[in-house]
Amino acid sequence: MPLDLDPSILGQEFDRAEYGPVTAEELIAFARALGETDPRYTAAGPDLVGHPTFCVRYKGKKFYPENLPKNINVRSGFDAGKDLELGVPVRPGDTITVRSTAHEIYEKTGRTGSMYFVVIRFTMTNQRGETLAVVDNRFMHR
Amino acid sequence: MILDLHLHSELSDDSRAPVEAYLKLLRRRHGERPLDGIVLTEHRQFDLRRDYRALEDQYGFLILTAAEVETDYGHVLVYGVNEDILGRFDFTNVRLPAQEVIGEVDRLGGVALPCHPGRPTVGLCSHYASKPALEGVVAVEALNGGSKKGEDERVQELIRRYGYGAYGGSDSHLVSFVGICATEFDTAIRTIDDLVGALKGGGYRPVDFRHRRAA
Numbered sequence: 001m002p003l004d005l006d007p008s009i010l011g012q013e014f015d016r017a018e019y020g021p022v023t024a025e026e027l028i029a030f031a032r033a034l035g036e037t038d039p040r041y042t043a044a045g046p047d048l049v050g051h052p053t054f055c056v057r058y059k060g061k062k063f064y065p066e067n068l069p070k071n072i073n074v075r076s077g078f079d080a081g082k083d084l085e086l087g088v089p090v091r092p093g094d095t096i097t098v099r100s101t102a103h104e105i106y107e108k109t110g111r112t113g114s115m116y117f118v119v120i121r122f123t124m125t126n127q128r129g130e131t132l133a134v135v136d137n138r139f140m141h142r
Numbered sequence: 143m144i145l146d147l148h149l150h151s152e153l154s155d156d157s158r159a160p161v162e163a164y165l166k167l168l169r170r171r172h173g174e175r176p177l178d179g180i181v182l183t184e185h186r187q188f189d190l191r192r193d194y195r196a197l198e199d200q201y202g203f204l205i206l207t208a209a210e211v212e213t214d215y216g217h218v219l220v221y222g223v224n225e226d227i228l229g230r231f232d233f234t235n236v237r238l239p240a241q242e243v244i245g246e247v248d249r250l251g252g253v254a255l256p257c258h259p260g261r262p263t264v265g266l267c268s269h270y271a272s273k274p275a276l277e278g279v280v281a282v283e284a285l286n287g288g289s290k291k292g293e294d295e296r297v298q299e300l301i302r303r304y305g306y307g308a309y310g311g312s313d314s315h316l317v318s319f320v321g322i323c324a325t326e327f328d329t330a331i332r333t334i335d336d337l338v339g340a341l342k343g344g345g346y347r348p349v350d351f352r353h354r355r356a357a
Contacts, residue, residue: 002237106155106186106234107236108155108185108186108212108236109212109216109217109236109263109264110263110264111261111262111263111264112262112263113263114236117155138155
């Protein structure tokens, strides 16, 4: 069934969430959990920054916008991957704002039939307005 | 001349393969996969502004661009995409009418060839089981690097029955798969128009390098 998509929902912010302030202990624990040994990410001090993938632990409070096309069954699906574009690193004391937008919604066909993809973009900034990361979260539904 | 006629780069939503990484691998493994070039067939899109001449010069491979579109008879590769073809069809539509695509693309200066015809749901064989055969099909992808067991075998019967030409492509979405299946041409190809002319004219065959792949 073709997607009944209202294109005006694309790019519109549907959620904003704030986190922090981030502590040095959190940054170090995250990096160590990955097996990271680089002191930039694991040694407390003025040069400490968050591991590049640290931002992936944050998300919006609302998963999807209200007005997704009705033929997308949002109750079943799976995570189809993330694209990360990194900005400035996260530092201790940062507060993080996550703005959520529906970036892309499209249909494709494969061996098992039609699939609908929803890409939710998280734009993460710190208290200085600097971009920490842009994360595109891709989900697949029938 | 050997070209991989079907592969995807990071411009496609389901591939993360940079074009340059494909070229580096082909250069490194030229003894195993002796290709002269590649044809990028991104899913449901075509950008007339894409220009890979700098990479061609740097690596010495021909790089051409085409598109993989989705139709009511499965997926189809469109070579020779131009403004007229882009004006005629919305490549993002996953229900394009295959018969119109094949006829109109030919009329507008390109050629549209069904790919992975043995694949369930998105291949020609599945659709021929319940719908009439398409007219004007020049060739089908007889070797596809992403085929599962039995899928390419189904295509042989299709080719025998309808007399279609045969070509091959890796359908690579990952760098390591580039060139594992390809097409060998009898004539030299330097431009997309050369390729369209050759595909319409014959004198090519699928070639399989999977058995040569390093373990």
